[in-house]
Amino acid sequence: MTNKPLTVFLANPRGFCAGVERAIAIVERALEQYGAPVYVRHEIVHNRFVVESLEAKGAVFVEELKEVPEGVPVIFSAHGVPKEVPEEAERRELFYLDATCPLVSKVHREAERHERTGRQILLIGHAGHPEVIGTMGQVPEGAILLVEDTEAAHTIQVDDPDNLAYITQTTLSVDDTIEIIAVLKRRFPAIHGPKKEDICYATTNRQEAVKEIARRCDALLVVGAPNSSNSQRLVEVARREGCQRAILVQRAADIDWDALAGIERLGITAGASAPEVLVEEVVTACREHFDVTVENVSGVVEDVIFKLPKELTDKVAIA
Template sequence: MSNPALTIVLASPRGFCAGVDRAIHIVEAAIEKYGAPVYVRHEIVHNRFVVDSLKAKGALFVDELTEVPDGVPVVFSAHGVPKSVPEAAEERGLAYLDATCPLVTKVHKEAEYHHAAGRQIIMIGHKGHPEVIGTMGQVPEGAVLLVENVADAETIQPADPDKVAYITQTTLSVDDTSAIVETLRRRFPAMMGPRKDDICYATTNRQLAVKTIAPHCDAVMVIGAPNSSNSKRLVEVAARSGCGRSILVQRAADIDWEALGDIHRLGVTAGASAPEILVEEVIAAARDRFAVTIEEIKVKDETVSFKLPEALL
């Protein structure tokens, strides 16, 4: 009996962004230059496959600097770190490499600028996310008020409503963030914001691609980690854009193919920290069960790239 037909609709752009690509190369280049082990504070990016691949090459992942012995290099993750972390590394004389995405560093500088100007900062983001912790840690404790949703935006009480500015996490839902900003602007007309949107180009492009394919798919599969903000947002965007069957999977082995047995068009994308090899793995697994046709929908070309730190050039 022949396999049922399945069209896989690939969203493009998908997968690695320039910041993730740079962060991974920093770890690889550090291992090449200094030899193993190279310590990395926190997951370099939120993807188990990537982390395990780097472990196999000689990276050691730790939660805190106190776990890093003296005299070895340490890499800070792409999500960014509070100022206290490089300060602690310098106090101990540790050589460190900062793999913070340059687009996250931009938000750090905005926070410093507004704080220096005497404005209270409202940060739109997810409590406990490493990027939010790192950004809030650029200024003194209490200088930033965190807003997670429209309800928070309706109730937040800055000290002086005429001296506020907002910044955002780079991996948020574009639509959700717009609604939050509208609420804040209505309440605080004098509020300042970034000259250029803080949500990064890669997050925006991947969400646009999913919005484009979702209405024409029976199900949408996002390849990414459960702790990846941008991947979880893609699942939400797909569901809101007309595809109620939107799922997040880490690997092909995680897929419940029986639950997808009645579909004819499967949308596939990958979060910004998921490598293309995982997309290929899912397609190969689908070919074992279906007569697969590939259709790719591209909404943007991406040409962004970021240089490695001077110490590795």
């Protein structure tokens, strides 16, 4: 029996962003330069395939700094960490490398600047996400209030409506965030915002690419991890654009083929922490179930590159 035809629309851009590529390169270069083991506080990026690949090379992932022994390098994840983490590392005289995405660091600096000028800060983001924990940890406790959705934006109480600023997590839904900001600006006309929006270029570009294909698809697969904020947002964006069968899968083995029965057009994209090899794996799996024609849908061409820390380019030795 011949397989039914299936047109696969590959979203562009998709997968790794510059911040993720930099974070992974930091771990790999540290392993080359200092040898295994190299410890990493929290998953370097939210993708099990990436984490397990680095573990196989000698990286050891831990949740807290207290799990890191003396005399080995430790790396902080791309999501950023509260100030207390590098401070503790310095107290213990640990050699550490900071893989925080530069676009997350930009938000950290914004928070510090607003706090120095005495503004109360509203952070638009998701409670418990490592990036939010890291950003809130840049300033004294209580200086930042978290706004998770439009309902919170309508109800949040502030000390001084004329002395406010907002910042955002970098991996949010662009459309949801616009709605939340609109509510805050209506309630607090004097609120200060960033000169350039905090949502990162890669998050924005991947969401736009999904919008481009979602209405043409019977179903859409987002390759990414359940704890990846930007991957979860891609599912939401696809559904908002009319593709209700938008499904998050970590890799090909997770695909529920019954849920894809009868489809003729399938969109595929990947979150910013998902490697292209997993997209290729999903396309290969599709070929086993369908007669596949792949159409690459053109989008923004990304050319952003972030430099590695000077410790890895200047061959700094561990004391």
